[in-house]
Amino acid sequence: MSAPAADILVELLAAPSVTPDAGPALDVIARLLSAAGFSVDRPVFTEPGTPDVENLFAAIGAGERHFVFVGHADVVPPGDPARWRHPPFAAAVEDGVVYGRGAVDMKGGLAAFIAAALRFLERRGPEFGGRLSFLVTGDEEGPAVNGTAKLLAWAKGRGEGFSAALVGEPTSVERLGDQIKIGRRGSFSATLVVTGRQGHAAYPHLAENPIRGLTELLWALQAEPLDAGTDHFEPSTFEVVSVDVGNPAWNVIPGSASARFNSRFNDLWDRASLRAEVERRLRLAAEAPRFSAAPIRWSLAEEPSPSDVFLTHDEALIGLVSRAVEEATGLRPRLSTGGGTSDARFVKDYCPVVEFGPVGTSMHQADERIGLDELERLAAVYERILDAYFTA
Ligand SMILES: [Zn+2]
Missing domain, CATH: 3.30.70.360 (Alpha-Beta Plaits)
Incomplete structure (x- = not known):
């Protein structure tokens, strides 16, 4: 039996991973995914003047259609722990809400996608008609030099060809499902x-x-x-x-x-x-x-900051994600390009990319938190996306 998203999130939150030291959280992801049959690699990238960073790439299945979930396991520092209602790395659950640094940015999205992938594989088996992978960096909240950009190139160098990507950063504004991102300024x-x-x-x-x-x-x-x-x-x-x-x-x-x-x-x-x-x-x-x-x-x-504008033009992917969101949450998501930049700016050079994740209100704040209901619904959306992408 695969674990509920809540259990996975509690484990991830209790594994401190302040950027760039994502190792403890990557350990959790590696263990869960390899138990489910994924191959797991953890390349370390280096560059003079920046910290060495460990990353993770896990994949399963074979076929033309290759869906990749893109995320980060590093978190921003908690700040003064005295300002937290619960310690930032205790993963305390109170009244159906789990507290911890990274709860929404973005261990929530990671936990939900892992839960969704494990359930999907349990139902469909490893011969589900394509390839599914996780591309997880430890360098999104830091300089972003030894992270997603290099990991994408590394994967491509090993023959991985992505056909669609989902970034699990928080994109919802007031309620889960009210917004997805289809581009960035x-x-x-x-x-x-x-x-x-x-x-x-x-x-x-x-x-x-x-x-x-x-x-x-x-x-x-x-x-x-x-x-x-x-x-x-x-x-x-x-x-x-x-x-x-x-x-x-x-x-x-x-x-x-x-x-x-x-x-x-x-x-x-x-x-x-x-x-x-x-x-x-x-x-x-x-x-x-x-x-x-x-x-x-x-x-x-x-200033050198390589972030160009992009807009995803794959209407099929946007439609599929929008429908999955609407079916699982009852909300028709707004298609947004607002806000700051994300690692989607690197992914867009490899395949069409859409971003969808939880409500981001508490990200980078003291008492960062997510409701367990919201987390389970997020996992349900992700699972529907996988089913729609890999139609049986
Ligand atoms: Zn983030």
């Missing part, structure tokens, strides 16, 4: 530096104040929205997150000033075209006539 971050000429604040004609130039450029960047949104995406955003001069004096005009900004962009853009638009606005503003006559001297340095 891209993220673009950069630092803008304006160079002036340092001098005495009482003699501004002998200096060139970069703060004046910087404020003009920041205004120009925000004067008009980037776009009005698209069918599946909200309007792209542009947010200045810091303005830095670092000048402690009252009587000195500083030599330079900088600002950092972040844009979350939709499918009207890619990183290159967005950067080109930012530079176009900066050029226009820098060269516009002004009382100081001299053009503003600026430079732009892009």
Whole structure:
């Protein structure tokens, strides 16, 4: 008999796995899956300047159709344990709710999918007409360098060809099933530096104040929205997150000033075209006539964060997941592309990917928790997805 999702989650929560040390939680997953007949590999990836990270790939079955569940076993640190109602790694259950770091992000999704897969295999046996795998990293909450991106490439190198992927991050907003994610916005971050000429604040004609130039450029960047949104995406955003001069004096005009900004962009853009638009606005503003006559001297340095926008176009997969959600929860899910980035940004280069998981309200908070009802319904959704994907 396979274990209920609740038992699996309690075991996972009691195995502390603060990023990047996911080992104890990976042990639990490896034991459950190998007992059910999965092959299990735990490759460790390294990169100078980042912690070594252990990952897990488990697979069973053979065939053209290969469904992969993508997740992470690492969790964010618990913070001050005194702020928790129950200790963060005790997996305490109270009034039908289980408490613990990772309960929703994302050991809940992992436990539910493991329970669903074991039940599915119990009913259908190992000859279910395809291949089913788990791709679980210990590096999602950390730098994400030695995690999903490398694990996907590693699996491909061993001949694994994925045909559909499900990421089990929390996607529901108020009730389980109200939202799935079918794409993600891209993220673009950069630092803008304006160079002036340092001098005495009482003699501004002998200096060139970069703060004046910087404020003009920041205004120009925000004067008009980037776009009005698209069918599946909200309007792209542009947010200045810091303005830095670092000048402690009252009587000195500083030599330079900088600002950092972040844009979350939709499918009207890619990183290159967005950067080109930012530079176009900066050029226009820098060269516009002004009382100081001299053009503003600026430079732009892009932050390396490889996360481009994507939208999943596989209507069959989206329809199948939506129907499974509706059948098990009674809710027709909204198809969203909002929020931050996830490891789906790496998966989309290999196969169509959809994200569905629990309500995320308590993620990264003290008292992170999930209701056992919700967890069982999540497992029911996942099991329906497997049955629909591998029709008997
Ligand atoms: Zn997560």
